[in-house]
Amino acid sequence: MELISNFAIQGAQMMLVLLLAPLFTGYVRKVKARLVRRQGPPLLQPYRDLVRLARKEVVLADSASWLFRTIPYLVFAAIWVAASLVPTFRTGLMFSWSADLIAIIALLGSARFLLALAGMDVGTSFGGIGSSREVMIASLAEPAMIMIVFTLALIAGSTQLSTMAAFMASSAVGLRVSLGLGLIALTMVAIAENGRIPIDNPATHLELTMVHEAMVLEYSGRHLALIELSSSLKLLLYVSLIACLFAPWGIDSAGAAIPTLAIGVAAYIGKLAVGGFLLALFETSIAKMRVFRVPEFLGAALMLGLLATLLRFVSGSF
Amino acid sequence: MTKVAVYGYIRIVFDLAGGPAWWWSIVVLALAGATTVMGVLYALMQHDLKRLLAYHTVENIGIIFIGLGLALAFKAHGMLFAAALAFTAALLHVFNHSLFKSLLFFGAGAVLTATGERDMEHLGGLIHRMPKTAFLVLIGCAAISALPPLNGFVSEWLTFQAILLSPQLPSWGLKLLIPAVGALLALAAALAAACFVKAYGVTFLGRPRTPAAEAATETDSYSLAAMLILAALCLLVGILPGIFIDALAPVSSALIGAHMPAQIGAQWLSIVPIAASRSSYDGLLVFLFIAISGMLAAFAIHRLASDRLRRAPAWDCGYPDASPTTQYSATSFAQPIRRVFGTVVFRAREQVEMPPPGDTRPARLKVELHDLIWEAIYAPLVVGINFTADRLNRFQFLTIRQFLTLVFCTLIVLLLVLAIWN
Amino acid sequence: MSGIDFDIAHLLAGSLVLVSFLELYQDRLYALLNVYAAHALVLAASVAWQAFIQDAPHLYVTAVIALVFKAIVIPVTLHRLIVRLGIHREIEKVVGVGAAMLAGIGLVALSMVVMLRVTQTADPLAREDLAFALAVVLLGLLMMVTRRNAVSQVIGFMSLENGLVLAATGAKGMPLVVEISVAFSILIAFIVIGIFLFRIRERFDTIDVQALDRFRGERR
Numbered sequence: 002m003e004l005i006s007n008f009a010i011q012g013a014q015m016m017l018v019l020l021l022a023p024l025f026t027g028y029v030r031k032v033k034a035r036l037v038r039r040q041g042p043p044l045l046q047p048y049r050d051l052v053r054l055a056r057k058e059v060v061l062a063d064s065a066s067w068l069f070r071t072i073p074y075l076v077f078a079a080i081w082v083a084a085s086l087v088p089t090f091r092t093g094l095m096f097s098w099s100a101d102l103i104a105i106i107a108l109l110g111s112a113r114f115l116l117a118l119a120g121m122d123v124g125t126s127f128g129g130i131g132s133s134r135e136v137m138i139a140s141l142a143e144p145a146m147i148m149i150v151f152t153l154a155l156i157a158g159s160t161q162l163s164t165m166a167a168f169m170a171s172s173a174v175g176l177r178v179s180l181g182l183g184l185i186a187l188t189m190v191a192i193a194e195n196g197r198i199p200i201d202n203p204a205t206h207l208e209l210t211m212v213h214e215a216m217v218l219e220y221s222g223r224h225l226a227l228i229e230l231s232s233s234l235k236l237l238l239y240v241s242l243i244a245c246l247f248a249p250w251g252i253d254s255a256g257a258a259i260p261t262l263a264i265g266v267a268a269y270i271g272k273l274a275v276g277g278f279l280l281a282l283f284e285t286s287i288a289k290m291r292v293f294r295v296p297e298f299l300g301a302a303l304m305l306g307l308l309a310t311l312l313r314f315v316s317g318s319f
Numbered sequence: 320m321t322k323v324a325v326y327g328y329i330r331i332v333f334d335l336a337g338g339p340a341w342w343w344s345i346v347v348l349a350l351a352g353a354t355t356v357m358g359v360l361y362a363l364m365q366h367d368l369k370r371l372l373a374y375h376t377v378e379n380i381g382i383i384f385i386g387l388g389l390a391l392a393f394k395a396h397g398m399l400f401a402a403a404l405a406f407t408a409a410l411l412h413v414f415n416h417s418l419f420k421s422l423l424f425f426g427a428g429a430v431l432t433a434t435g436e437r438d439m440e441h442l443g444g445l446i447h448r449m450p451k452t453a454f455l456v457l458i459g460c461a462a463i464s465a466l467p468p469l470n471g472f473v474s475e476w477l478t479f480q481a482i483l484l485s486p487q488l489p490s491w492g493l494k495l496l497i498p499a500v501g502a503l504l505a506l507a508a509a510l511a512a513a514c515f516v517k518a519y520g521v522t523f524l525g526r527p528r529t530p531a532a533e534a535a536t537e538t539d540s541y542s543l544a545a546m547l548i549l550a551a552l553c554l555l556v557g558i559l560p561g562i563f564i565d566a567l568a569p570v571s572s573a574l575i576g577a578h579m580p581a582q583i584g585a586q587w588l589s590i591v592p593i594a595a596s597r598s599s600y601d602g603l604l605v606f607l608f609i610a611i612s613g614m615l616a617a618f619a620i621h622r623l624a625s626d627r628l629r630r631a632p633a634w635d636c637g638y639p640d641a642s643p644t645t646q647y648s649a650t651s652f653a654q655p656i657r658r659v660f661g662t663v664v665f666r667a668r669e670q671v672e673m674p675p676p677g678d679t680r681p682a683r684l685k686v687e688l689h690d691l692i693w694e695a696i697y698a699p700l701v702v703g704i705n706f707t708a709d710r711l712n713r714f715q716f717l718t719i720r721q722f723l724t725l726v727f728c729t730l731i732v733l734l735l736v737l738a739i740w741n
Numbered sequence: 742m743s744g745i746d747f748d749i750a751h752l753l754a755g756s757l758v759l760v761s762f763l764e765l766y767q768d769r770l771y772a773l774l775n776v777y778a779a780h781a782l783v784l785a786a787s788v789a790w791q792a793f794i795q796d797a798p799h800l801y802v803t804a805v806i807a808l809v810f811k812a813i814v815i816p817v818t819l820h821r822l823i824v825r826l827g828i829h830r831e832i833e834k835v836v837g838v839g840a841a842m843l844a845g846i847g848l849v850a851l852s853m854v855v856m857l858r859v860t861q862t863a864d865p866l867a868r869e870d871l872a873f874a875l876a877v878v879l880l881g882l883l884m885m886v887t888r889r890n891a892v893s894q895v896i897g898f899m900s901l902e903n904g905l906v907l908a909a910t911g912a913k914g915m916p917l918v919v920e921i922s923v924a925f926s927i928l929i930a931f932i933v934i935g936i937f938l939f940r941i942r943e944r945f946d947t948i949d950v951q952a953l954d955r956f957r958g959e960r961r
Contacts, residue, residue: 055620055623055624055625056624056625057625058625058627058628058629059625059627059628059629060628060629060630060631061628061629061630061631062630062631062632062633062634063630063631063632063633064444064525064526064633065633066446066447066524067446067450068446068453068457068524074613074616074617074620075609075613077612077613077616078608078609078610078612078613078616079609081612081616082605082608082609082612085608096604096608098589098595098599098601099587099589099599099600099601099604099605099608100467100600100601100604100605101598101599101600103476103479104467104472104476104600104605107465107466107467107472107476108467108605110464110465110466110509110512111461111464111466111467113512114461114464114466114512114515114516117516117520118516118519118520118524120520121516121519121520121521121524121525121647122446122520122524122525123525123633124443124444124524124525124526124633124643124646125633125634125635125641125645125646126645126646126647127634127636128647129646129647129651129652130647132516132520132647132652133517133647133651133652133653133654133655133656134655136512136513136516136517136655136656137513137655137656137659139509139512139513140506140509140510140512140513140656140659141506141509141659142509143505143508143509144502144505144506144508144509147479147501147502147505147508148498148501148502148505151479151482151483151498151501154483155483155486158597159596159597159598160479160480160483160597160598161596161597161598161599164596164597175744175745175747175748176745176748176749176751176752177748177751177752178751178752178754178755178756179755181752181755181756181759182755182759185759218634219633219634222624222625222628223620223624223625223626226620226624227616227620292655293655293658293659296659296839297766297838297839300838300839300842301762301766301838301842303502303506304762304842304843304845304846305759305762306502307498307499307502307846308762308846308849310498310501310502311495311498311846311849311850311853312755312853313486314485314486314494314495314497314498315494315495315850315853315854315857316853316857316869317486491854491858495850495854
């Protein structure tokens with residue numbers, strides 16, 4: 002009985018993140034539009050976009066290979082698995098011990114590896130621009146993320162995400178300096194990894210001003226639908242990660258009672274609303290940076306992560 | 320071949336030199352951290368496939384020595400359990416490296432045989448002409464970039480777990496050095512992924528840049544079989560690392576005095592390096608999840624979405640018939656990273672010579688890189704050795720009488736030493 | 742002293758270090774002034790919190806002085822000064838951002854090691870606050886060393902002084918008379934620096950301090 006309810010909750014988490022991801026993207030777009038006094042697209046528009054793309058014919062470049070056609074499925078699988086392991090409304094998910102936070106980041110890294118290969122596959126210069134810039138950004142964002150993981154692991158005593166979330170929700174954690182530094186660094190890394198302003202513009206389709214869109218330029222039809230869904234999932238993953246680590250109120254820990262689960266889901270949706278609003282506010286109030294200022298931005302995130310880890314190494318009360 | 324040096328080091332430092340002094344680990348960790356990052360940056364700047372792989376071996380040796388340095392530090396302070404973890408991580412990386420690096424070198428050899436080219440900038444599009452080689456080399460590239468569920472990730476994960484145990488070390492130098500080494504390790508891992516996107520993308524993907532690349536054919540089945548065995552082993556070690564960790568336990572007991580907990584009994588074939596509450600990783604489950612999610616997605620798409628497909632020319636922004644040379648080359652792919660890291664590390668400079676308008680000469684881009692470690696350390700050494708060798712060359716041209724005098728004098732000196740030495 | 746008091750004091754001291762790093766990262770003069778105002782604001786909050794947990798009401802006065810003078814008066818005055826000098830251009834740095842941040846991390850590590858080793862027997866809260874304060878002082882010095890523009894060097898000097906105030910309040914007991922004399926000396930120094938800036942600009946048409954070196958008549 003216990004086993005079945007655990008299975009059910011893990012399954013519910015997987016479906017919840019999958020269904021909420023396009024809604025979250027639509028919500029952020031709507032808030033951004035409203036902040037600049039436009040009407041903006043309807044909230045459910047991303048769902049309609051996905052259905053429309055799925056029904057279209059795939060137009061494949063002459064020089065594309067079997068790898069190009071397989072990559073959307075692999076990328077989607079990796080990101081969906083990673084998103085299912087981040088606690089949203091409940092910690093202690095059934096398979097949460099199989100991949101800790103380092104493995105989740107590595108899964109996102111493999112998705113990015115495959116996407117960069119897809120950019121190189123067709124053999125035009127647009128894909129090359131996207132892939133080379135993406136790996137440059139990743140070469141700084143990933144170490145910053147690992148340093149943040151170290152900080153959190155040293156505070157919580159474990160690299161397991163469920164254990165960390167449970168620790169943060171308990172009263173044993175204080176207001177630590179390294180947590181503050183970690184939060185700022187994690188926000189900077191999340192913005193970079195998801196290709197939001199000021200690193201990349203998710204709304205433009207001019208090849209020379211974007212990174213992610215340039216890599217996936219040649220994708221169309223059902224492949225593009227999978228890639229778009231994967232990007233939405235990745236954004237949702239990062240917001241859920243920040244929420245479960247730094248705003249863990251309302252997360253239920255290992256109980257199957259319906260009221261606590263309902264509170265957990267409601268709290269999660271509330272956190273997504275707040276997070277989406279803050280993201281939209283940040284994106285509308287800042288301009289996109291030149292590409293070669295991005296390493297300075299991410300270098301600062303890496304330094305903050307390193308400083309936070311250093312402080313934890315030096316003394317247990319930081 | 321480089322593993323012989325690692326073996327010699329382990330044998331001397333862990334076995335023959337007696338109890339290690341803790342400050343040795345500072346030297347090892349600092350050098351290893353620098354080696355790791357420098358190795359992968361050098362690899363990123365290369366456009367010869369085999370040189371890239373060779374420089375990348377430098378990075379992997381750096382990772383192995385980070386593990387060994389941590390093991391030294393823990394052992395010197397008596398934390399034997401943590402030392403066993405770091406040591407096992409290093410040895411597992413030695414084994415993994417032999418698997419995926421050999422696979423990649425076989426792949427490079429296959430490409431060389433099929434096209435006669437080692438320079439990536441003359442290759443491209445080989446995935447269409449050598450599909451099986453391309454698939455196996457892709458597994459090698461993913462393994463070396465430490466992507467789950469393959470084997471490179473397991474040894475890197477274990478090294479990170481060992482780093483997370485090190486705040487318990489009492490020495491201040493180590494407390495400040497180890498976070499920096501951790502950051503360097505993470506940086507090197509990200510740069511390694513970049514390096515292999517470049518290597519695989521420029522060589523196998525895209526369109527062929529020369530007629531030699533267009534005329535390539537698949538290699539023979541013996542080479543393919545060899546690569547297949549190595550790729551299968553990469554996947555196996557990634558999915559079932561517990562077996563290999565337990566196989567390394569006797570080595571760890573012999574040299575460190577402790578070994579990691581037995582992994583066989585862990586649930587669902589996961590590995591638990593320290594304690595289940597602290598961290599665990601299940602390669603098999605991650606592999607199964609990815610496979611199942613991928614197949615679910617494919618099933619749903621092919622049920623619910625359209626399955627039509629047509630081929631068309633790639634998006635060319637209105638310029639018809641772009642030649643294959645407009646693709647990104649290895650040098651251009653590495654340009655952002657060269658600009659971010661290379662100006663300091665290699666004194667990288669780019670120069671463009673543009674002919675005036677109307678002139679039909681091609682423009683030239685010149686990239687200048689200095690290998691600073693070679694210039695600062697090895698080059699003076701080489702000059703010194705050459706100088707000494709020139710001086711000593713005179714000994715080849717002595718007369719017979721002079722040779723006999725030399726032998727006689729050596730004999731007298733040795734007898735004198737024997738007489739005076741007590 | 743209970744855990745939460747510790748933690749908030751640490752958080753505020755750590756935020757001061759973070760804002761010092763932000764100052765190192767800034768390129769443009771207006772942004773630098775705003776970050777300096779934030780620096781003084783965090784200092785005021787930290788001093789006020791120390792006054793609360795140490796039960797020392799004279800520190801509230803210090804906090805108010807920091808708030809009024811350093812967070813409001815001085816940035817506004819410097820803002821007007823910059824407008825009158827006509828220098829809204831980008832700061833030319835001697836060292837790049839990456840190298841400055843790396844050096845900053847090294848300095849923080851150094852101050853941690855020094856302070857925590859030297860004060861083994863002191864009260865743990867004071868020790869760690871002193872470590873952060875030394876880090877802020879060193880970062881202020883780093884700013885003075887890595888900038889060419891005289892106004893940014895002044896900002897570096899002022900953040901150094903903020904670090905000293907943090908150290909003094911953390912070490913339990915800073916008599917009001919000391920605070921007033923320090924504040925006055927800063928005010929005088931500030932007036933003198935302002936006069937000098939105008940004279941330098943009148944003479945050389947720039948306040949890039951490298952230009953001064955060229956006119957000293959010494960070979961480099």
